[in-house]
Amino acid sequence: MVIPETFFAERTSLLKASEIRELLKWVAEGGIISFGGGMPSPATFPRQQIIEAITEGISEHGDKLLQYGTTQGLNELRSELKNFMEWRGINVSNVDDIVVLSGSQQGLDMFGKVFIDEGDVVLMELPAYLAAINAFKLYDPEFVGLKMDDDGIIMDSLESVLKELKSKHKKVKFLYTVPTCQNPTGVTLSVERRKRLLELASEYDFLIIEDDPYSLILYEPIDVAPLKSMDGEGRVTYLSTFSKILSPGLRLGWVLADARLIKKFVLAKQGMDLCTSPLLQYIAYVALKRKVIQENLSKIRGLYKTKRDKMLEALETYFPEGCKWTTPIGGLFIFAWVPERVNTKELIQDCIKKYGIAYVPGQSFFVDESGTNTMRLNFSYPAMDEIEEGIKRLGQAIKERL
Ligand SMILES: Cc1ncc(COP(=O)(O)O)c(C=O)c1O
Structure with missing residues (x-):
């Protein structure tokens, strides 16, 4: 039988298929140069050390x-993580x-579970990491987007948002940010702005979730420390x-996190998977202990x-x-931003079918649904010659729409 819609919890209507996941299906079938997804290059996996x-x-x-x-989690791994941090x-x-x-990603779902009641205000970067938006969305918050420039969230704009929310007696629960090499923009929050963000969090009494997958993958020396x-x-x-x-x-x-939050997290995680695979944790422990990761x-x-x-x-060319x-x-x-009259959600259809290339249309990263002329391009996964060829084809596809 086909399960009728009435059997499903109402909140499932808040779930929608991730465009990135859908695109990954095309990559799996092959024949497409993909700038979608956010996959590391397999050349970076330390296979031998993992086997050992x-x-x-x-x-x-x-x-x-x-x-x-x-x-x-494994005590050995957590003590290595303590040293690492x-x-x-x-x-x-x-x-x-x-x-x-x-x-x-499990943490993002846990933040939703332990923090968000329906209608709570959650501050998100414009644009923000899509899978965080989707994880939080299930708990039905009111998202408020924060304007960014090349130095990350613009603090004057954040302050105006906070003032306005306060005047409406709305309390912010938390601000979610990827402050270093952000997903999807790649931008990094400057040191001055980090300091200001912490001041504002204190003044307006909200929490900050710092998501930090990329701060060790730097191509230029920078002088920014984690918010934490x-x-x-x-x-x-x-x-x-x-x-x-x-x-x-x-x-x-x-x-x-702080001890009180950790207690809630542990309870939430028990309902999800009881524990993370001890065997896989051991691999990470060894990789930290023997400096495989660091090297x-x-x-x-x-x-x-x-x-x-x-x-x-290639973009320049x-x-x-x-x-x-x-x-x-x-x-x-x-x-990337293309001319405003080009809708990148429409363009992607041509790109996949006619040009054999994929990227992630940017709109779904914007909680205010702006960004119709934007796209996220991943460069870690495609091969060097694919980068040149793919950007060339993408340039042609954009020109065709102008
Ligand atoms: C900002 C950000 N947070 C979380 C994740 C999820 O990472 P994980 O593979 O640990 O679930 C990603 C993955 O791309 C990410 O970019």
């Missing part, structure tokens, strides 16, 4: 690693403030992942920097006048 860690884990600690684990300038007073996640390391009041919850520095297939991330970073940075430069050069794009100092994405 798994073999060692099963033969030496099989009883423990093939068993259920604690919801918080401290190396990044983040003070961790207690390993129990860390929970290992089955991908940082500057947080004197405990307003920032820090989320990160092994996906871009080790392998996304392991589905491993972590969250650092692999220079390879990742070198490879992606070359790809980023190739894409920037092949994109028509009236287009602009970001120049990210790290991360995996370039964000």
Whole structure:
């Protein structure tokens, strides 16, 4: 039988298919140059070390690693994570403030579960990470978008938003941000703005969720520290992942939060999966302990920097006048604006069918549904020659619409 709509919970109507996931299906079928998705290059996966860690884990600690684990995660891994974060300038007073996640995406769903009641105000970057929008949307918040420029969220604009919300007696629950090499734009919040953001969070009493998958994948030296390391009041919850520095297939991330929030997280996670795979956690533990990750970073940075430069050069050569794009100092994405009369959701159809290329139309990253003439371009996954060829074809497809 086909299950009638009336059987489903009403909130499922808030779910919609992610365009990125849909596009990944095309990539899987092959024959398309894809700037969609946000996949690392498989050349960066330390396969041999992963094989060794798994073999060692099963033969030496099989009883423990093939068993259920604690919801918080392996103690060995959490203490390595403490060192890792401290190396990044983040003070961790207690390993129990860390929970290992089955991908940082699980953390995003957990934020929705533990923070958002229907109608709560949640502040999001314009544009924001799509899978965070979708994870939060299920809990039906009121999203308010924050304007950005090349230095991240514009603080004067944030302050006006906060004043306006206050005048309407609306309380902000949290602000979600990817402050370093943002997904989807690649931009980085400046140091001055980081300081101001923390001041405003204190003044207007809201929490900050700092999602930080990319701050170790930098192509230029920068002097910005994680928001969490500057947080004197405990307003920032820090989320990160092994996906871009080790392998996304392991589905491993972590969250650092205050003890009270951690208690709620643990309860929420129990309902989701009881625990993250202990065996896979062991791989991450070994990779941190033996500095596999730390040493692999220079390879990742070198490879992606070359790809980023190739894409920037190709954009300069092949994109028509009236287009602009970001120049990210790290991360995996370039964000582009095409002339306003070109709708990138319509353009993508031609691109896939006629030109054999894919990107992510930008509109769905904007909680106010603006950005109809924008696109996100990933440069970590495609090969060098695909970057040149794909941007060339994309330039032609845009010109055809003008
Ligand atoms: C900003 C951001 N947050 C979270 C994630 C999800 O990462 P994970 O693979 O750890 O679930 C991604 C993945 O691309 C991301 O870009």
